[in-house]
Amino acid sequence: MSDILAIYPGSFDPITNGHFDLIERSSRIFDHLVVALLTNAEKTPLFSVEERVEMLEEVTREMKNVTVDTFSGLLVDYAVQKNARAIVRGIRAFSDYEYEIQMALTNRKLQPKLETIFLMPAESYAYISSRLVKEIARHGGSVKDLVPPVVEERLREKLASRMEEV
Numbered sequence: 001m002s003d004i005l006a007i008y009p010g011s012f013d014p015i016t017n018g019h020f021d022l023i024e025r026s027s028r029i030f031d032h033l034v035v036a037l038l039t040n041a042e043k044t045p046l047f048s049v050e051e052r053v054e055m056l057e058e059v060t061r062e063m064k065n066v067t068v069d070t071f072s073g074l075l076v077d078y079a080v081q082k083n084a085r086a087i088v089r090g091i092r093a094f095s096d097y098e099y100e101i102q103m104a105l106t107n108r109k110l111q112p113k114l115e116t117i118f119l120m121p122a123e124s125y126a127y128i129s130s131r132l133v134k135e136i137a138r139h140g141g142s143v144k145d146l147v148p149p150v151v152e153e154r155l156r157e158k159l160a161s162r163m164e165e166v
């Protein structure tokens with residue numbers, strides 16, 4: 001059987017410890033994992049695509065079967081282009097479930113051979129989201145236990161430069 005490649009797609013604005021936990025778990029299951037950053041999301045990100053890729057690359061550097069890439073357009077088209085067998089998504093709480101099922105079933109309709117695999121992060125990360133991390137950082141709270149050190153540093157720099165602009 002050929003090597004199984006999975007894709008872990010997302011906005012990663014920025015990557016949190018919850019994302020990182022899922023990357024580690026997935027890298028132990030699949031032969032190869034591509035962490036794929038959507039570049040044409042509708043929401044306005046805090047970090048540029050380049051900054052988010054840099055942070056992802058930095059935190060996955062030691063993981064030999066993980067690569068970081070970007071994609072635009074439909075996820076299933078990108079997955080086919082990569083010859084992927086699975087899409088990995090994290091489910092933290094019931095609140096994630098509806099959106100994730102909708103997305104997974106839509107992707108299955110578009111590309112029946114591609115499976116979506118749901119993984120749970122460690123309990124201690126189950127409440128973390130990029131949105132809350134940004135909100136905490138914006139109001140001067142500590143995100144030390146929520147994101148990798150490089151992200152904590154980047155958030156500090158980004159928010160400091162924003163303060164200088166106003």
Ligand code: PNS
Binds near residue numbers: 011012038076104107
């Ligand atoms: O981290 P996010 O923002 O929850 O990730 C969402 C993402 C990037 C996985 C999703 O928006 C996506 O796959 N977008 C690409 C466009 C697409 O394929 N849409 C149809 C899927 S239902």
